[in-house]
Amino acid sequence: MERRIQLEIGSVLSQLQIDPATRTRLLEYFVERAYTRQDSLEVASMTGLKQQEDIEQLQKEAVAMITPSLESILDSQNLAKVLEFLAVEKQYVDIGKSLQVDAEYRGVPLSYDQQLALAQIMSKTNYTPLPDAVNRIQNLVGLGNAKPPADRDAFFNAADSILTSDQMNALKGTDAVKVAQEQIIEGSLSNALQQKKKKSMGP
Numbered sequence: 001m002e003r004r005i006q007l008e009i010g011s012v013l014s015q016l017q018i019d020p021a022t023r024t025r026l027l028e029y030f031v032e033r034a035y036t037r038q039d040s041l042e043v044a045s046m047t048g049l050k051q052q053e054d055i056e057q058l059q060k061e062a063v064a065m066i067t068p069s070l071e072s073i074l075d076s077q078n079l080a081k082v083l084e085f086l087a088v089e090k091q092y093v094d095i096g097k098s099l100q101v102d103a104e105y106r107g108v109p110l111s112y113d114q115q116l117a118l119a120q121i122m123s124k125t126n127y128t129p130l131p132d133a134v135n136r137i138q139n140l141v142g143l144g145n146a147k148p149p150a151d152r153d154a155f156f157n158a159a160d161s162i163l164t165s166d167q168m169n170a171l172k173g174t175d176a177v178k179v180a181q182e183q184i185i186e187g188s189l190s191n192a193l194q195q196k197k198k199k200s201m202g203p
Contacts, residue, residue: 005030008093011112012085016078025073026082029066036062084116091119091128098129098178103170110167117162127155129174131181 009030013023040062071079085092095115103109110118122128127150152175160168 002027002031005034008096009085011092011115012082015081015112016074018074018078022073026070029070029073032066032069033063036066088116088119088123091122092116094122094128094130095119099171099174102174103167106166106170108164108166108170110163114162114167118159121155121158121162125151125155125158127152129171129178131178131185 006027009027013026016023016026018026037059040059043062044058070082074082092115095110095118099118100110100115156171156175159171163171
């Protein structure tokens, strides 16, 4: 887990002006944070929580309990940078797993600031460069725990002012793969839902 965490937060660490001892303490905080989130998932399972929004809230509350230790590690300037990253951590990690891989392959990697800006836009538009067919199905059948549909056009319009033309081409390629994968997943889930509905209606 520690290795994975170092890979995920390596970019934000490079933005901080901290000494080696502080860096070590900060990594220890992130490891503790990851285990805290993991423990909260086990608590959710034991208590019967199933709604995603309830589980996410439980995780937020658990992490909030250890946030003061982060404040004791960093000065105000570095703390602000870390909190800015944590606010869109999931979106940032998603970019690293998808768009950044494609951009690096094309020789046009995104800078930290570009990734952070895109992550913030993703948070506002609900867009993700990874397949999200499950959420689309949840919206389709009217489940209460579904996120609002993604505003793809708003995301692309905003991204166009952040990325170079070559990076935008990489984004379009990533998005094309995402759409194709979503269609496959969505088709499978739709068929499963239809079969379940037929069985519930009886012969």
